[in-house]
Amino acid sequence: MPSKEMYALGSQASVIRDLFAYGQEQAAVVGRENVFDFSIGNPTVPAPACVKEAIEEIVATRQSVDVHGYTAAAGDLAVRRGLADYMNQTYDAGVSADNFYMTCGAAASLTVTLKALVESPEDEVIVVAPFFPEYTVFIHNAGAKEVVLPPDTEHFQISLEAMEQAITPHTRAIIVNSPNNPAGTVYSADTYTKLAALLTKKSADIGHSIYLISDEPYREIIYDGLPILYVPKFYANTIICYSYSKSLSLPGERIGYILVPDCAADAKAVYTAVCGAGRAMGFVCAPHLFQDVVLKCMGKLSDMNIYDENRKLLYNGLKEMGYECVYPSGAFYLFVKSPEPDANAFSEKAKKLNLLIVPADSFGCPGYVRISYCVDPDMIRRSFAAFKTLIESYA
C-alpha cells in the first residue's frame, strides 16, 4: 500500500469539485441554461491579445533549442530583470533580478516558500480565516503545524487581538491573501500598518523574525480604484507569492514567481533556501515558453471590467433580494451570509434549485457561502429567479 497520508489527500472529496461535477451532470438532465454554477474560480475572461502574439512571435522567430531549453533554476535572467524593472516602476519596489524565483504558479510559489522557511515540526504557520483550503495541505507538506486565526466577520480584515494571541515562540510565518479568496475583500493600508507593528513587536518578543507570506494571485483584480499595496513597504519581512493565472488568465500554464526582497530578514539565505526547496520537490525551472510570454506581456492584464460588471450585477441583485453580502472589493468572489446558521444546509437548498454555491466551512468561515462570479453574465441574470425563490423560502 502507498503512503496513507498521500492516499487520503488524493481521495479526499472536494466540495467545490463535487459541486462542479454535479453541475455537469444536471446540465445533461435539465439543460445547461438551467444550471447556475457559481462553484469554481476558473478565469472566464480570455488572456489579453499580447499572450497569443507573444507565443506566435517567439515560436516564429527563435530557435527551438532557445525557446524550449532549460532556463536557470531561478528562471531566465532576462525575464527576472524585466520583472524587477516592472516592479520598480510600478511599486518603487527597489528589487533586482536576484530577488525573483520563477515558479510553476501560485501553488508552487507557496509550497516552495513554506518548505524554504519551515525548520522543525514544531514550527507554526498562521492562516487568517477565511482562507484558501489548500493552504492546510501546503503547510503540512512543509512539515509545519497550521494555526487558524478566526475570521473577523465584522470587517473581514485581520483581528489583531486574535493575531496577538495566536503568535507563539513557534510562529514561523503568516499567510495573508488580499484580495481574498473567498471573501472578495481587500486589506487596507491601516490593516497592514497595524499588522506590521504587531509582528515587529512580537518578533522581538519571541526572538526571531516572523515572515509574512503575501499570496497575491488576485493582486490586480481590485475595484473602485482601490490602490494596490506593495506589502514589503508596510512590513519589511514579507515574501510575495504571485501567479499569472488570474491577471493573464493562464491558470493551466503554471507560471508565477516568488519575490524575496532584500529587506526581508536573512533575505539572501531565504532566497537560497527557496532555490533548495524548488530543487527538492523537482520543479527544475518554471515552464520556459511562458516565462518569455510573461516578459513580453509585462504589465498587461486580462479585461478586468468583465469581472467588475459581474460583480455589480450580482452584488446589487442579491442585496435587493435581501441577501446579506460582504461588499466585494477584489478577486471574483461574493461572500454571502447564510440565512440559516448552517451554510451547508443552505447550499443544499440552493442545489435543489440548480444554484451551485460553496459553503465556506472548508474556508474556515462557517455560516457563509462563496459565490464565484467569473462566469457568463447571462448566467447571473438567469439565476436571479432561483436566488429569489431561495431567499423567499426563509421569509
Next chain:
Amino acid sequence: MPSKEMYALGSQASVIRDLFAYGQEQAAVVGRENVFDFSIGNPTVPAPACVKEAIEEIVATRQSVDVHGYTAAAGDLAVRRGLADYMNQTYDAGVSADNFYMTCGAAASLTVTLKALVESPEDEVIVVAPFFPEYTVFIHNAGAKEVVLPPDTEHFQISLEAMEQAITPHTRAIIVNSPNNPAGTVYSADTYTKLAALLTKKSADIGHSIYLISDEPYREIIYDGLPILYVPKFYANTIICYSYSKSLSLPGERIGYILVPDCAADAKAVYTAVCGAGRAMGFVCAPHLFQDVVLKCMGKLSDMNIYDENRKLLYNGLKEMGYECVYPSGAFYLFVKSPEPDANAFSEKAKKLNLLIVPADSFGCPGYVRISYCVDPDMIRRSFAAFKTLIESYA
C-alpha cells in the same frame, strides 16, 4: 534563518553547473571554439517540426480559455486517452487514460511517485550506481533513506547478488534508469527477467511489494536497433516515470507523466496517492498548452540520428586514442574509465586543456568520467587534439 536543509540544497555547488560556468568564462578568454564543453545534458537537437506546428495550430484555432485553462489535476482526459492508445499500439501495454498522471517533467514524475510510495522514515529506496545524483535529493524529500547499489563496472547492468543483499524489510522501491545517465548503457531483457525473479522472491520474503520505479527520460534514445522494453511486462509491479524533455527536446517546458499500470500492486491506491502527492507539493496540473502539444506529437521524435552520429564519432575517436570507453547503447553520454584512479584529478587535467568532462563520483561511480555528446559535432572533432594530448600525458 530559513530551513538549514533547504539552504544547504540551494547553496550546494554542482560539479556539472560549475564546469558549465567555467566553460562560459573560459570561452571569453580563449575563444568559444577552443573550449570543449562536454559537461551538460541539455538537448542540442531541435524539437521536431510538429511541436511548432502544434503550438501554432492550437493558439490559432482554439479559444484562449480552452488553451490556457486548468486541466484536471491528472491531466486533460483527451491527452491521457491519446497517450494510452499510443502506449497500447506501441508496447501492447493494456493501459487506459486512468493509468496516467501528467507531470511537470521527469523530476516531478520522480518526486511525486516517491512521495506517493514512501510511508515511514525507515523506508528505503535503492538506487543503482551509476545514477543521476538528484535521485538522492528526491528520495530525501519523500522522507526515505537512500541505499546505493555499487556499480557493476563489468557490464553496467545490475548486480543481482548486490541487489539481493541490499533489499531489507524496509525496502519500498528501487529506481532504475535505462538508457542510463551517466553510463550510456541499456538494461537487457535478461537483466529485467532476472531482476523481476529476484524482486518477486524478495517481495514474498519481506511480506510486501517492492515497487520498481523505471525512470525513462531517455527511452527512445537507443542505438543499434536495440528494442525498447516495456518494463511492466517483465515485472508487473513497475511504475514508469517519463518526460518529453529529451524525446521532443522540450526540457524547459516541464512536461512528462507517471504511468501506474493496473498490474502494479495496489495500482488504484498508488494512483490515488500519486494524485495526493502532486496536490501536496503544489503541482495543480501539468502545463496545459504542452499537454496538448504532446498529444499532437504523439510518437514523434527529435532527430536521434544526430546523437547517433556524435556517438560513433566520439566513441571511435576516443577508443582509437586508447581510452577505455563503456560501449554506448543509449542516451547521449559516453562513460570513460579514468586513466588514473582519481577521476577528479583526471578531470582537472582535462580542464587545463579546456576539455570539460564530469567525474562520476557524484554519480556513485568513482574512477569514471561522463562525456555528454549532445553537442555540436564540430566541437567533438576540434576536441580530439586535446583528448590526444590528455591520454598521452599518461603514457
